[in-house]
Amino acid sequence: MTRQDAFRPRWTPEIAERHAALGARLEQLVPCLEVPLHLAWIDAIQQLKRERGAVIMAHSYQSPEIFHGVADITGDSLALAQAAATCEADTIVLCGVHFMAETAKILAPDRTVLIPDLEAGCSLAASITADDVRALRARHPGLPVVSYVNTTAAVKAESDACCTSANASEVVEAVAAEFGVDTVIFLPDRFLGAHVASQTQIRLVLWDGSCEVHETFTAQQVRHTREQFHARVVAHPECPPEVLAEADFVGSTTAMGSWLEREKPERVALITECSMADNLKSRFPGIEFVKPCNLCPYMQRITLPNIHASLLERKYVVEVPAGIAAGARRALERMLAVGRRDRV
Secondary structure (H helix, E strand, O other), rough: OHHHHHOOOOOOOOHHHHHHHHHHHHOOOOHOOOHHHHHHHHHHHHHHHHHHOOOEEOOOOOOHHHHHHOOEEEEEEHHHHHHHHHHOOEEEEEEEEEEHOOOHHOOOOOEEEEEOOOOOOOHHHHOOOOOHHHHHHHOOOOEEEEEOOOOOOHHHOOOOEEOOOHHHHHHHHHHHHOOOOOOOEEOOOOHHHHHHHHHOOEEEEEEEEEOOOHHHHOHHHHHHHHHOOOOOOEEOOOHHHHHHHHHOEOOOOOHHHHHHHHHHEEEEEOEEEHHHHHHHHHEEEEEEEEOEEEOOOOOHHOOOOHHHHHHHHOEEOOOOOOHHHHHHHHHHHHHHHHHOOOOO
């Protein structure tokens, strides 16, 4: 039996009092019967985090009890990458999927980076390999490669630059200008690539990858949501083109929040991962969120108990071979340079 197996936090009135404001917030975002159990784990994690000198980073798709309860830094892939690059904590616990933890380790090589579940993967990252990138280069000699950050470190190492959905168009244009070309290889998400192609004059050679969460949305769902609930529709660019065509706004997770801040719709449907809407509810209490959304099974593998286990037993440590890390770091630094100039 591991130390974690023997540990089961118990709710107490003292814990409830200590986290009264958080408990009230979570009751608006998760089933209220779950809140006492969440608060017991949150209290234990916060204590252990202080003892370990750790920082917890959580992606916007993490569930509310993680996003609001234990995370020190939250945001999209670009925000987490930027935070990792400047992190001073000895230990980073990355509450997201594996490529995000790899990115944190690449940008913070002297820090210990932990991921609570090794099976927290990504269908996009799994859709392409380093060998595939080399084959693409052979078929299109002289063209630079821009890889979506949703890729493995090995794929990043074979790329000239990385991007996120927040800065993809800017990165593509910057790379095309740097290399003096009018065509760029863009991978792996074909739907994000098609959207980027519509936003720039640069021609893109696309890979046939997609996100298993976003690819399942349909235009009919969007029309039904608008007609049934009279909601404004905001879609992530990883959705199919016919979905984006029906949306009132298309943008990254960060851009969605900025749009809500600017437009303040009475009712909105976010065509993306479900937890995104859950986490925005507390920021925009005056907006009603309709949820025609899908849960990412990989993001949902991260839980409060395995975050606690990760801190307690220092598992699972993320390592990236030095040769791969060097190439991936160059690609990520190009992305961050563009992000510093023009954050969406």
